[in-house]
């Protein structure tokens with residue numbers, strides 16, 4: 532499709548009905564739905580949560596370009612002369628009050644250029660390769676404890692829900708250890724993240740206020756008594772940071788790290804276990820040579836759970852996939868469509884744990900490439916391997932068709948995974 536500068540996702544030149552990213556078509560079968568969009572055109576139209584139509588980018592090379600070309604910005608306010616507000620328009624759409632909207636609008640994924648680089652640098656020190664490698668024994672310990680509890684719960688052949696008993700508790704324990712959130716406070720973080728990931732407008736202001744108060748309280752405690760965690764490191768960095776990191780910015784960073792760092796990893800674990808149970812031949816390959824796990828988690832990540840990245844905004848008029856995109860337009864990179872693009876991967880929807888899938892875009896790419904990717908890979912490798920080693924006879928306790936799926940903005944995941952431990 533070629534379009535003119537006057538073109539917009541709603542225009543008559545773009546006649547196809549926009550696809551709702553959280554609608555039933557993509558929920559029922561994301562691979563098929565994204566394949567249809569990808570084969571329809573490199574750039575199609577779609578909506579998110581019933582908002583205005585946006586450009587959706589469906590193919591691998593174009594998605595990489597949107598994620599890495601400075602023509603596309605993450606903050607609508609970075610569009611020169613665009614007169615747009617800070618942060619995702621969905622905040623306005625959902626009526627999020629201004630006293631808390633900054634916790635999302637000023638999160639690093641919604642900033643560009645120097646303000647983005649400054650925040651990213653401040654937290655990067657907690658996610659260096661060395662720091663992640665140091666976490667490995669702790670991840671092994673957390674995993675082993677949870678597997679013991681599961682063995683107890685499933686002792687008499689009772690089904691165990693893997694999501695609740697394993698996929699959720701592993702990542703929340705790891706990220707909270709790293710950031711400095713005490714064990715007693717973790718359940719409330721789970722509740723807050725859930726409201727956020729479901730974009731429940733009516734509860735959002737309350738949970739953001741509760742969360743900000745809580746983080747300020749933890750900051751005060753760490754100031755009095757520092758520990759080896761991210762919050763203490765940020766307090767130390769306040770002194771070094773030329774722009775003086777404010778407490779409010781620190782709240783925003785902590786909120787970003789804990790929420791970004793656990794639910795997504797929960798989804799990766801649940802979806803991966805299901806994928807491997809459905810492909811015993813692939814599990815066999817891993818059993819035969821456990822050194823393949825490192826590569827396998829890259830392939831599992833390629834095939835899910837990420838569906839799309841945050842919208843980007845064209846900083847100027849730009850040609851993409853044969854479409855002229857006007858300055859200021861929202862453009863959504865469809866990561867799952869890119870990761871299953873046959874132009875890039877042979878037989879793309881087939882799980883192949885021996886495939887070199889490192890080039891996938893499931894963690895995004897460019898300046899906003901997932902800061903926690905090395906940690907998420909390590910968690911998945913340790914947790915999945917330990918799970919299948921401990922319970923070699925693991926099987927689904929219900930029919931595959933009975934499994935409940937949940938769509939979250941950006942992600943798809945199995946919501947419950949009842950298993951027999953064998």
Ligand code: HEM
Nearest residue numbers: 639640791792795796799840841894895899901902903907
């Ligand atoms: C399997 C688990 C994970 C998935 C699927 C995932 C996915 C993503 C994706 C797709 C992006 C790019 C968003 C965009 O460009 O619009 C991203 C960014 C980010 N992720 Fe992750 N992530 C995971 C784990 C983690 C963990 C464990 C952490 C924290 C330790 C984390 C922290 C972040 C942060 C802070 C960003 C924003 C980076 C920036 O804007 O510079 N993520 N993640």
